[in-house]
Amino acid sequence: xxxxxxxSLAIAGACVLASCTGWQSSFNAQAPQADEIRRLLLxxxxxxxxxxxxxxxxLFFGMLRRKRQNQQPLxxxxxxxxxxxxxxxxxxxxxxxxxxxxxxxxxGAQRTVFANEADPVTIxxxxxxxxxEVQYQADSPxxxxxxxxxxxVPVGKPVxxxxxSADVIHSFWVPSLTGKMDLITGQRNxxxxxxxxxxxxxxQCAEFCGIQHAHMAFTVRALPPDEYSRWRHHQNQGAASPxxxxxxxGEQLFRGRGCGLCHTIRGTLAGGQFGPDxxxxxxxxxxxxxxxxxxxxxxxxxxxxxxxxxxxxLMPKMALQSDEMIAIVHYLEQLQ
Amino acid sequence: MSELxxxxxxxxxxxxxxxxxxxxxxxxxxxxxxxxLGRLATVDHKVVGKRYILTAFAFLAxxxxxxxxxxxxxxxxxxxxxxxxxxxxxxxMHGSTxxxxxxxxxxxxxxxxxxxxxxxxxxxxxxxxxxxxYWIFLFGGCFLWGSFLFNAGPDIGWFAxxxxxxxxxxxxxxxxxxxxxxxxxxxxxxxxxxxxxxTVFKQRAVGMTLDRIPIYVWAMLVTAxxxxxxxxxxxxxxxxxxxxxxxxxxxxxxxSGGNVLLWQHLFWFFGHxxxxxxxxPATGMVSxxxxxxxxxxxxxxxxxxxxxxxTGFLSFGLWVHHMFATGLPQLxxxxxxxxxxxxxxxxxxxxxxxxxxxxxxxxVYRTPLLFVLGFIAIFVLGGLSGxxxxxxxxxxxxxxxxxxxxxxxxxxxxxxxxxxxGALYYWFPKITGRMLSERLGRWNFWLAFIGFNIGFFPMHxxxxxxxxxxxxxxxxxxxxDHLNLLSSTGGVVFATSFVLLIFNVIHSLRxxxxxxxxxxxxxxxxxxxSSPPPPYNFSRIPVVTHRDPLWADAGxxxxxxxxxxxxxxxxxxxxxxxxxxxRESSPEPSIWxxxxxxxxxxxxxxxxxxxxxxxxxxxxxxxALIGWFWPSGTKEDEE
Numbered sequence: 001x002x003x004x005x006x007x008s009l010a011i012a013g014a015c016v017l018a019s020c021t022g023w024q025s026s027f028n029a030q031a032p033q034a035d036e037i038r039r040l041l042l043x044x045x046x047x048x049x050x051x052x053x054x055x056x057x058x059l060f061f062g063m064l065r066r067k068r069q070n071q072q073p074l075x076x077x078x079x080x081x082x083x084x085x086x087x088x089x090x091x092x093x094x095x096x097x098x099x100x101x102x103x104x105x106x107x108g109a110q111r112t113v114f115a116n117e118a119d120p121v122t123i124x125x126x127x128x129x130x131x132x133e134v135q136y137q138a139d140s141p142x143x144x145x146x147x148x149x150x151x152x153v154p155v156g157k158p159v160x161x162x163x164x165s166a167d168v169i170h171s172f173w174v175p176s177l178t179g180k181m182d183l184i185t186g187q188r189n190x191x192x193x194x195x196x197x198x199x200x201x202x203x204q205c206a207e208f209c210g211i212q213h214a215h216m217a218f219t220v221r222a223l224p225p226d227e228y229s230r231w232r233h234h235q236n237q238g239a240a241s242p243x244x245x246x247x248x249x250g251e252q253l254f255r256g257r258g259c260g261l262c263h264t265i266r267g268t269l270a271g272g273q274f275g276p277d278x279x280x281x282x283x284x285x286x287x288x289x290x291x292x293x294x295x296x297x298x299x300x301x302x303x304x305x306x307x308x309x310x311x312x313x314l315m316p317k318m319a320l321q322s323d324e325m326i327a328i329v330h331y332l333e334q335l336q
Numbered sequence: 337m338s339e340l341x342x343x344x345x346x347x348x349x350x351x352x353x354x355x356x357x358x359x360x361x362x363x364x365x366x367x368x369x370x371x372x373l374g375r376l377a378t379v380d381h382k383v384v385g386k387r388y389i390l391t392a393f394a395f396l397a398x399x400x401x402x403x404x405x406x407x408x409x410x411x412x413x414x415x416x417x418x419x420x421x422x423x424x425x426x427x428x429m430h431g432s433t434x435x436x437x438x439x440x441x442x443x444x445x446x447x448x449x450x451x452x453x454x455x456x457x458x459x460x461x462x463x464x465x466x467x468x469x470y471w472i473f474l475f476g477g478c479f480l481w482g483s484f485l486f487n488a489g490p491d492i493g494w495f496a497x498x499x500x501x502x503x504x505x506x507x508x509x510x511x512x513x514x515x516x517x518x519x520x521x522x523x524x525x526x527x528x529x530x531x532x533x534x535t536v537f538k539q540r541a542v543g544m545t546l547d548r549i550p551i552y553v554w555a556m557l558v559t560a561x562x563x564x565x566x567x568x569x570x571x572x573x574x575x576x577x578x579x580x581x582x583x584x585x586x587x588x589x590x591x592s593g594g595n596v597l598l599w600q601h602l603f604w605f606f607g608h609x610x611x612x613x614x615x616x617p618a619t620g621m622v623s624x625x626x627x628x629x630x631x632x633x634x635x636x637x638x639x640x641x642x643x644x645x646x647t648g649f650l651s652f653g654l655w656v657h658h659m660f661a662t663g664l665p666q667l668x669x670x671x672x673x674x675x676x677x678x679x680x681x682x683x684x685x686x687x688x689x690x691x692x693x694x695x696x697x698x699x700v701y702r703t704p705l706l707f708v709l710g711f712i713a714i715f716v717l718g719g720l721s722g723x724x725x726x727x728x729x730x731x732x733x734x735x736x737x738x739x740x741x742x743x744x745x746x747x748x749x750x751x752x753x754x755x756x757x758g759a760l761y762y763w764f765p766k767i768t769g770r771m772l773s774e775r776l777g778r779w780n781f782w783l784a785f786i787g788f789n790i791g792f793f794p795m796h797x798x799x800x801x802x803x804x805x806x807x808x809x810x811x812x813x814x815x816x817d818h819l820n821l822l823s824s825t826g827g828v829v830f831a832t833s834f835v836l837l838i839f840n841v842i843h844s845l846r847x848x849x850x851x852x853x854x855x856x857x858x859x860x861x862x863x864x865x866s867s868p869p870p871p872y873n874f875s876r877i878p879v880v881t882h883r884d885p886l887w888a889d890a891g892x893x894x895x896x897x898x899x900x901x902x903x904x905x906x907x908x909x910x911x912x913x914x915x916x917x918x919r920e921s922s923p924e925p926s927i928w929x930x931x932x933x934x935x936x937x938x939x940x941x942x943x944x945x946x947x948x949x950x951x952x953x954x955x956x957x958x959x960a961l962i963g964w965f966w967p968s969g970t971k972e973d974e975e
Contacts, residue, residue, distance in 0.1 A: 024802025024814060026733040037729045041800075044730060048720035055687065055716050059709070062695035071698065073632050073859065073887045084635045084692040088685060092639075095684040099677035099723065106727035107670045113729045114666055129505075163663075168500040169596065171661060171736060175802045179732020182661045184597065185499050186590025189663035206661075206736040206804045208493050210500060211420050214807035311420050 024202045026175045030222070031193045033113045033178035040109040044102065051098075113178065116192050120158040123151060127163070127170030127183040127205070130212040130313060131276050131289040136232065145236050146264070148276030149289050151220045154228040155198050163189045168210060174203035174220050182207055195222035202290070211312035217290025238267025239279050239335050250331025253324050262315070265335065275315065282335045288313070299329045350876060351897035358875050361901045366458065366871035369925060377925040379463035380871055384470050385449025386767065391474055392442035397834070398481065399433035402426045404831050407791075411824035413812040423808035424491040425510075429484050431494030432514065435610065436521040437477045439752060443617035444528040446759065447556040449767065451532055453862035453869060454550050456541030456878045458906050459922045461534035462527075464929045464964065469527035471933030476520020479941060483513040490514035493806065495607070496577070498588035498599045503581045512581060512944035518574040519940055522567045529563035532556050539906055540914045541861065542896050543880040548914075550860045551634065554641050555620025558648040562609045562616070565652065570606035573599060583947050597662060604655035612651040614748060616644055618755040619686055622708055625758050626690045628858040629705035630697025633884055636689035643682035650679045660731045669728050676726035683719055687712065702856075703777030707758030710785045714750025718743060721796065736806075739799025745792045757784070757837065764841070765855050769867045770848030776840040783833035790826025794819040859884035864893055877907050880914070928964035935960045 029038045126133040135146045153159045163172050165183040173180035177193040195201075205216035223231060242248050251268065254260060260270025266279040281287075284294055288310055292298040304325060306315040320328070350358055368378040378384065405426055409418045418426060452460045460466050483489055490510045492501040501511040536557045540549070549557075576587040577599070586592035588599055627634045634640060656664065656672040690712065699705060721743040725731050734740055757780070764772045798819050803810065810816055854863035863886055865874055876895035882888030896916065899905050904922040909915055935956035942949030 026800050026802065034733075037733050040727065040729050041724070041733070044724045044727065048717075048724065052717055052720055055691070056713065058691050059694065059712060062691055063699055063709075065695070067698045069698065071631075073857075074884060076632065077696075080696055081635070084696065085639075088636050088639060088688040088692055091688045092681060092685045096678075096681050099680050100674070102723065102727070103670075103674040103677050106673050106729060109727075109729045110666060110670055110673075113732070168505055169497055173804075175733060179729060180661050180735060181663060181732070184662060186594075186596060187663065202802075204802070204804055208497070208500070208736075208806040210505065211424060211491075213804075214420065214809050 023200075024175055024204065028176050030197050030199060030201060031177040031195050033193045034176055036109050036112045037179060040106065043105060047098065047102065114192075116160070117158040117194070120160040120192060121154060122160045122162060123153070124162045124164065125151070125172060125183070127165045127167070127172070127209070129167050129210050130205070130216040130310070132216070132218045133166070133276070136235070143236060145266070145279075146277045147235060147280065148278075149218045149286070150284050151218065152228060152231055153195055153220060153222050154225045155195050155222045157225065158192055158194045160190055160192045163191065169207050170205045170209050170216070171207035172203065173206040174201050176201040177203075177220060180206045195220070198222050198224055200285075204290075212310050215289060215291045215310050215313075217286075219285065219290065234283075235280055239265050241267075242331055242334055246327050246330045247334050250327040250329070253320075253328050254331060257318060257320065257324070257328075259318075259328075278332065278335060280335055282333050296329050296333060299332055300325050303328065348901050349897070350899050350901050353901060355875065358901065359870070362872040362875060363870065365901065365904055368871065373927065374925065376930050377467075377927040379459070379467050379923055379925050379929075381448050381452050381460040381463060381466060382767075382869060382871075382873075384463075384466050385445055388441060388445030388448055388470050388473070389767075391470075391477065392438050392445050395433050395437035395477055396442070397838075399430050399438055400831055400834060402430040402433070404827060406430065407824040407827040409808065410810075411821050413814070413817050414809050418808065420808045421491065424806075425484065425489040427806055428490045428493050428514070429480070432480065432490065432517065433477075434748075435494055435614075436517065437473075437480070439614040439748065440521070440525060440610070441473055442756065443556075443559065443614060443752075444525065444532075446621075446756075446763070447532055447559075447617065448528060450763065450862055451535055451553055451556055452539070453766075453865070453873055454553050454860050455536060455539060455544060456861045456864075456874060456880065457535065457539040458873050458877075459904070460531050461539060462531050462923075464923050464926055465527050466531055467926075468929035468933050469524045469531075471930050472520055472527075472936060473524035475933060475937040476517050476524065476940075479520065479937070480513060480517040483509075488513055490517075495603055497603075498577065498580075498596050499590075501577060502588060509944060512578060515574040515577045515581075516940050516944050518570060520937075522571050522574075523936070525563050526567055529560040529567075532560040533564070536560075537911045538908045540909050541878050541880050542907070542909055542914055542916050544909075544914045546912055547637070548880055548883045551623035551637065551640055551644075552617075552620035552860075555616050555623070555644055558644045559613050559616045562613050562648055562651065566606045566609035566613065569602050573602035573606070576602075578944065582944070597659070600659050600662065601655070604658040605652070607658065608655040609648075609651045611744075611747070612647055614752045616647060618711075618752040619644065619683075621755045621759040621762075622690065622711060623686075624858075624860065625704045625708050625755070625762055626693050626697075627884075628762070628856050629700045629702060629708070630693050631700065632693065632697045633859070633887075634689060635692040635696070636685075637883065639685055640689050643685045646682040647679060650675065650682065654679065657726055657731065660728050661735050666728070673726050673728055677723050680719060680723055687716060702761075703772070703774060703781060704758040704762040704856075706778065706781040707754045707761070710781060711750060711754040711758070714746055714754060714785075714788065718746025718748075718750050722747060734799050736804055737799035738795040738803045738805060741805055742792050742795035742799060745795075749788060749792070754784070760837075762856065763862075764844070765848075765851030766862055766867045766869070768845060768848070769851055770844055771851050771855060772840050772844045772848060776836060776843070780833050780836045780840060783829055783836060787826050787829030787831070787833055791823050791830050792826070794823045794826075798823070854886065859887040861885060924968070926964065928960055932957060932960035932964055 027038055029035045122137050124135040124137055132149050134148060134151050136144060138144050163181055163183040165185045170183040171180045172183060177195060181189050181191040199222055201220045203218050203220060205213060242251055255269055260272055262272040262275035264271050264277045286292060287294045287298060287302055291310055302309055303318055305317055306313055307317055368374060368380050368383055409415050409423060448460060448466060488509050490513055492506060492511055496514050499505055536553055579585040580587050586594045588594045588596055590596060623634050623640060653675045657676045660669055725734055725740060725743055761772050761777055798816055803816050851867045853866055861878060864878060879894040879896055885893060899919060905919050906922045908917045908920050910917055939949060939953030939957055942953050
């Protein structure tokens with residue numbers, strides 16, 4: 001029995017090790033909620049391994065044991081039939097007890113994962129085909145602002161994410177912080193987590209939402225509280241006006257070429273609501289919902305042909321001269 | 337022999353004739369007419385069953401090709417074999433084909449062929465409905481695949497969640513094609529379910545009391561009831577979806593007070609029993625194979641039958657575990673955790689019974705038994721990962737990831753396809769009269785077993801590493817490449833095993849060893865007749881005195897006499913005790929089921945383009961049905 005247990009733990013351990021590599025792993029838990037689920041996963045994996053090995057051992061010995069030969073199929077042994085019946089029923093009872101116990105263990109973990117703490121930081125996340133709108137809400141409207149695809153939260157403070165959808169059903173999932181929750185059309189769901197350590201945690205849409213479901217990633221960056229409030233203060237500002245002629249031309253082109261019909265840059269006339277808010281786009285790590293690292297080259301590539309990079313997404317291809325492209329990218333790069 | 341009914345008519349009965357004269361007369365009565373019209377008009381359950389099996393396996397091959405395409409696309413990061421649009425069609429077609437055009441129909445197909453043989457009757461109940469069911473299934477499948485070839489294949493997943501499948505987000509005909517394919521397959525499934533229920537309840541051989549029904553037949557009976565209660569839910573779902581899309585109703589339009597979660601409830605209220613509609617027949621097959629190849633009756637007949645029935649009931653109380661991430665009330669969700677885990681109890685009891693049987697039996701290691709052993713290893717693992725995903729917190733991490741993909745391929749391939757292939761090796765000699773090659777069978781099994789596990793086990797780990805389902809690609813920095821490559825390699829090996837199976841079937845059809853009536857020395861009635869069975873199944877209807885008739889009365893089964901040899905006739909018996917009740921005529925071949933199916937197909941396909949199809953599509957169906965039911969001068973019509 002102990003050797004089975006050891007073997008199953010070894011298998012469980014191997015799975016855990018394999019799963020820990022990779023930054024979107026359920027085993028790379030960085031919040032109490034994810035810790036609790038990981039603990040539960042390990043319990044279930046261990047129990048499963050013991051049961052599976054047990055069944056295989058019984059099967060193996062059952063097949064190989066010495067049998068009475070030349071017996072007719074209906075020539076049954078009364079004693080065996082009775083014993084077999086009892087063993088089957090006992091095994092059935094054990095199964096019942098095991099699954100009921102697992103149900104209770106699961107329910108305990110569920111209460112922990114969903115135990116909402118008071119006074120959280122509240123962030124509203126709205127799913128769009130195929131990007132994430134992120135609204136930081138405060139008591140007074142002038143402290144509320146909108147950003148996209150990159151969420152920043154303070155370390156050690158409970159964060160409640162309110163989840164809504166602007167179109168189809170999406171699912172918000174950052175495995176290192178907690179499990180997933182769907183963003184459902186016409187309904188508001190919420191999810192709470194408390195990041196334990198500073199770091200960047202990747203998430204990805206987990207509900208099939210159309211042609212670019214694969215490219216709907218985001219990150220949650222947990223910051224020390226003071227750094228978080230500095231960031232929040234900075235994000236709350238409108239965009240700085242460009243100081244150099246190239247930047248000014250970029251800003252004019254951004255409006256003149258219609259970019260502002262879909263995108264907002266606070267502090268300018270660009271106020272579109274269809275695409276991500278770009279007020280501080282230069283302070284982000286990636287563009288197109290985690291599809292590309294944000295570099296000048298990638299920005300230019302994206303603007304010149306978004307349909308090549310993310311086929312089917314809702315941003316049209318812009319016909320720009322190369323000098324116009326340089327100006328717009330230069331302008332966007334200034335939006336720190 | 338016992339005289340069954342003694343009416344003073346001058347009709348010729350089977351007890352008036354000796355064996356060879358009886359066979360000749362019965363062939364004249366029951367054979368499928370030659371010529372293409374005769375073949376299209378046939379109502380022989382064995383002919384229809386063979387067509388059903390063959391068609392379902394053709395769809396398995398098509399769905400399998402799609403699976404290989406997906407595995408090639410995912411074998412490395414950012415591969416460009418399939419465009420995102422095509423990939424979404426491919427995974428939707430794969431899921432829809434495997435579920436609706438392969439797994440459910442193939443289980444029904446084997447039942448259409450074997451249930452009448454195993455209960456000892458001459459044809460399935462409502463044989464014309466049976467023919468109609470096959471045509472509808474065939475046309476529905478061709479409609480779906482035809483649409484796919486014209487780039488109108490559905491791209492919304494086999495679950496077609498609204499609002500992604502609504503007109504706003506899916507303005508082409510793709511979602512309509514999916515929804516109407518559902519209608520086709522559900523009509524076909526409901527028809528077969530009714531036939532199975534009536535065949536099992538009313539056409540059992542005399543003496544086949546409830547506790548002597550072969551376990552496979554019990555399994556199909558439970559499955560038929562599952563179909564009857566589960567399918568209407570998805571028909572409501574698909575019909576309301578078409579109504580939303582076609583005539584602008586608002587069932588799923590949140591802006592007008594509709595609700596998108598309603599779709600998920602309706603779909604999964606069908607969708608979870610659906611899994612058991614596939615799995616329960618497979619467990620029935622396993623019970624037959626275990627008994628035959630362990631050379632003894634299965635331990636715990638009553639336990640197994642009660643487990644099947646319990647599984648049937650429980651399967652309707654689990655659907656919410658597909659919706660744990662939709663923000664349901666926590667206590668309610670946890671109830672579904674407990675109910676989902678509890679289904680492990682009846683499944684476990686069956687496993688324990690089989691283990692006990694194999695423990696006591698003297699196993700004969702032929703290919704069917706190998707597939708059963710593979711089934712136990714794979715299915716138990718899949719069942720355990722099922723217990724894991726039943727837990728709300730665990731599901732919050734693994735839901736919609738490759739962990740779930742691994743889980744349900746373990747239960748569906750391990751739990752249903754392995755027994756099915758085992759059953760194919762087992763019953764092939766009965767259907768064709770020739771054995772499949774044992775040598776190729778062993779290769780087939782080991783390639784399938786090893787390929788499957790290499791292909792699907794890594795998906796558990798990929799899911800825990802955060803890889804979501806239904807993504808057409810992933811970036812290299814996610815670190816998922818190696819396991820995906822491994823998985824794709826295993827997938828190709830697994831696919832190879834099916835190529836080998838096809839080769840084995842084609843080869844053995846012509847060169848296979850001749851089987852004889854009962855090559856495995858099995859115990860149930862289908863082995864009491866020749867291989868392949870004559871059109872009338874049994875020249876004299878057997879009387880059953882034991883749960884394992886061919887083991888108890890080896891070589892000379894008692895029979896009943898008194899059935900007419902002037903017209904097609906079956907014997908009806910009582911539901912519980914299978915006491916002989918009456919003789920009933922069985923329908924003659926008819927072309928009308930095919931014509932009705934064609935009219936229905938025109939109606940179904942037309943109605944995704946215009947609501948007026950409901951108006952002009954109805955008269956042809958009505959005309960065809962009138963032809964179908966036109967009184968043809970049978971005894972019952974005249975009375």
